[in-house]
Amino acid sequence: MSVDRLLPTEEARDLIQLTRDVADKVLDPIVDEHEKNETYPDGVFGTLGDAGLLSLPFPEEWGGGGQPYEVYLQVLEELAARWAAVAVAVSVHSLACSPLLAFGTEEQKKRWLPDMLGGSLIGAYSLSEPQAGSDAAALTCKATPKDDGYVVNGAKAWITHGGIADFYNLFARTGEGSKGVSCFLVPKDQQGLSFGKPEEKMGLHAVPTTSASYDDAFVSGERRLGAEGQGLQIAFSALDSGRLGIAAVAVGIAQAALDDAVAYANERTTFGKKIVDHQGLGFLLADMAAAVDSARATYIDAARRRDAGLDYSRGASVAKLVATDAAMKVTTDAVQVFGGYGYTRQFRVERYMRDAKITQIFEGTNQIQRLVIARSLRT
Numbered sequence: 001m002s003v004d005r006l007l008p009t010e011e012a013r014d015l016i017q018l019t020r021d022v023a024d025k026v027l028d029p030i031v032d033e034h035e036k037n038e039t040y041p042d043g044v045f046g047t048l049g050d051a052g053l054l055s056l057p058f059p060e061e062w063g064g065g066g067q068p069y070e071v072y073l074q075v076l077e078e079l080a081a082r083w084a085a086v087a088v089a090v091s092v093h094s095l096a097c098s099p100l101l102a103f104g105t106e107e108q109k110k111r112w113l114p115d116m117l118g119g120s121l122i123g124a125y126s127l128s129e130p131q132a133g134s135d136a137a138a139l140t141c142k143a144t145p146k147d148d149g150y151v152v153n154g155a156k157a158w159i160t161h162g163g164i165a166d167f168y169n170l171f172a173r174t175g176e177g178s179k180g181v182s183c184f185l186v187p188k189d190q191q192g193l194s195f196g197k198p199e200e201k202m203g204l205h206a207v208p209t210t211s212a213s214y215d216d217a218f219v220s221g222e223r224r225l226g227a228e229g230q231g232l233q234i235a236f237s238a239l240d241s242g243r244l245g246i247a248a249v250a251v252g253i254a255q256a257a258l259d260d261a262v263a264y265a266n267e268r269t270t271f272g273k274k275i276v277d278h279q280g281l282g283f284l285l286a287d288m289a290a291a292v293d294s295a296r297a298t299y300i301d302a303a304r305r306r307d308a309g310l311d312y313s314r315g316a317s318v319a320k321l322v323a324t325d326a327a328m329k330v331t332t333d334a335v336q337v338f339g340g341y342g343y344t345r346q347f348r349v350e351r352y353m354r355d356a357k358i359t360q361i362f363e364g365t366n367q368i369q370r371l372v373i374a375r376s377l378r379t
Helices: 010-027 031-037 044-050 069-082 084-103 106-118 231-265 279-307 313-343 349-359 366-376
Strands: 123-126 142-146 149-160 167-173 181-187 193-195 209-220
Touching (some): 044 084, 069 231, 069 279, 084 181, 084 349, 142 167, 149 181, 313 349
Antiparallel strands (some): 167 181
16 A cells, blocks of 8 residues: 655655655565565566665765655665665665765766766765674774785674675774774675675575674775774764654554555455454554654654754654664564464465564664764753
8 A cells, every 4th residue: 555645745645656666676576485485576676776766865966866864764664665774775875875965076976976876886885894883883893904905803783785795884993992993885895805605694684694704904095085084973973864764664664564464354254244344453554653653753754954954863763763663563563463374374474574673773773863862851
């Protein structure tokens, strides 16, 4: 079921319709096969790039779509409603392009940004480590200055699109403390860079998540973004936007689960009437619908604050927290609506439930979001 959206312009409405057409024709027919077989959808991201869906919130001068974040996130939601793994990778790609746009030199942006925004180069984010997830200041991967660059040694973990993406935002230690981390734009074919086998995940099967190892990898100094020691500032500046991306993905998953549950409830009959007409089931569906609508409102509110140039850090954490908790509840209830069938792979709701879980974990766990929100309340 298509959601009637309040969009700021006719162009935005056309963009949502384009997204729905692409998602229905390109993503929906193949998602079940790839998720079941855990195979990568070759060509999908090229198609999304050709449609202009990988560059929407970036300036037109660099090949972007020039769209408000409010619109971009609703596009992301539409993608997630068909295929969460692809939508997450699109969100991560946007996250990976942000440091270059915000902190790169004009020469760096001219060299790499158009191909990144055009979809010729797909990006990934490489911040977490095996012992440093939400605690980014505990990073140990080290970049030692040498000649006109840096020699990198260490390990990274939980990289969405790892081993397949064309470039990686690498955050590595160049000094001590929270101001001793720097950011680098590392190409996939970097000598000394290798990737582990894909993680065996609960969900999001079609797009790999891997670890990465740097073994005396010499990264040219021209690939450092921003000043030395500015890495955590760069990382955290992008993470608020990334959290909004995950909120939108979570709402897309929840909307798909709600739609499937409503359709099933209007077809299935028990005790002589459709199960949607049983008050207990109708109330459950009503709560699901209220959760989806409320979650969407939180991410749109935060996006509008971002678009207006207001502080939106707290709003991003609220949206991420509310939307992902809602997605977990709604998808679990959708399985319940389907009864025993919901526990089988015959229907998509079990996949929605598995995919929803990770949204509560990455881009900062929901416990971290509560910490961010609590800190914002201090006087």
